[in-house]
Amino acid sequence: MSTMTLFHAPLSPFVRKVMVVLHETGQLQRVQLHTVNISPVSGDAQLNQGNPIGKIPALRLDDGTVLHDSRVICEYLDQQHVGQPLLPREGSARWRRMTLASQADAIMDAAVSSRYESFLRPEDKRWGGWLEAQAEKIRRSLANLEQEHLAELASGFDLAAIGLACALGYLDLRQPEFGWRERQPGLAAWYAEVSLRPSMVATAPVA
Numbered sequence: 001m002s003t004m005t006l007f008h009a010p011l012s013p014f015v016r017k018v019m020v021v022l023h024e025t026g027q028l029q030r031v032q033l034h035t036v037n038i039s040p041v042s043g044d045a046q047l048n049q050g051n052p053i054g055k056i057p058a059l060r061l062d063d064g065t066v067l068h069d070s071r072v073i074c075e076y077l078d079q080q081h082v083g084q085p086l087l088p089r090e091g092s093a094r095w096r097r098m099t100l101a102s103q104a105d106a107i108m109d110a111a112v113s114s115r116y117e118s119f120l121r122p123e124d125k126r127w128g129g130w131l132e133a134q135a136e137k138i139r140r141s142l143a144n145l146e147q148e149h150l151a152e153l154a155s156g157f158d159l160a161a162i163g164l165a166c167a168l169g170y171l172d173l174r175q176p177e178f179g180w181r182e183r184q185p186g187l188a189a190w191y192a193e194v195s196l197r198p199s200m201v202a203t204a205p206v207a
């Protein structure tokens with residue numbers, strides 16, 4: 001069996017998504033982790049090889065090919081196992097689920113960019129309006145997921161559901177005061193249930 005290298009950081013929600021997919025599809029043993037400590041202003045030379053944008057996750061295959069970003073890696077891993085696919089392979093359901101998965105990624109993007117704004121950026125350059133706009137994107141997205149897509153999300157722990165679960169886990173880690181559970185009790189109940197899955201428990205971020 002081939003060994004792949006996953007460029008990894010334990011608190012990244014995008015990395016967690018890949019880790020959950022590895023657990024859910026029984027491919028954990030195929031990957032060795034290479035942990036990096038990066039930010040938008042300090043990279044890692046090895047990570048940048050074949051991945052010039054320098055973000056994590058990146059997956060180096062045993063022939064040296066590097067796959068990025070997390071969506072591509074998750075799709076690749078989903079093509080590599082024999083169980084139930086984590087995205088429909090064709091038809092309108094595929095595009096619907098991919099759009100939901102993309103919405104989950106966008107929540108992560110807004111939350112990660114808020115983290116950089118409030119933690120990494122020098123204090124005198126921080127912009128409250130930026131933070132509020134990111135928070136509003138997240139609130140709007142979560143309200144839409146609860147109102148329009150809850151039943152669909154609850155129908156299977158696929159790439160869209162995995163992405164959303166990792167996004168919510170990251171919000172709890174970085175913005176515990178965000179209060180999404182009060183606004184979205186349906187999502188909160190769904191999340192409480194999926195958080196018990198072994199893949200989620202094994203990958204839970206600890207700050």
Ligand SMILES: N[C@@H](CCC(=O)N[C@@H](CS)C(=O)NCC(=O)O)C(=O)O
Binds near residue numbers: 011015056069112
């Ligand atoms: N679209 C990318 C986003 C990945 C991302 O933003 N990763 C963050 C860590 S959570 C990162 O590498 N930040 C460093 C940087 O922006 O240079 C994906 O889905 O993999």
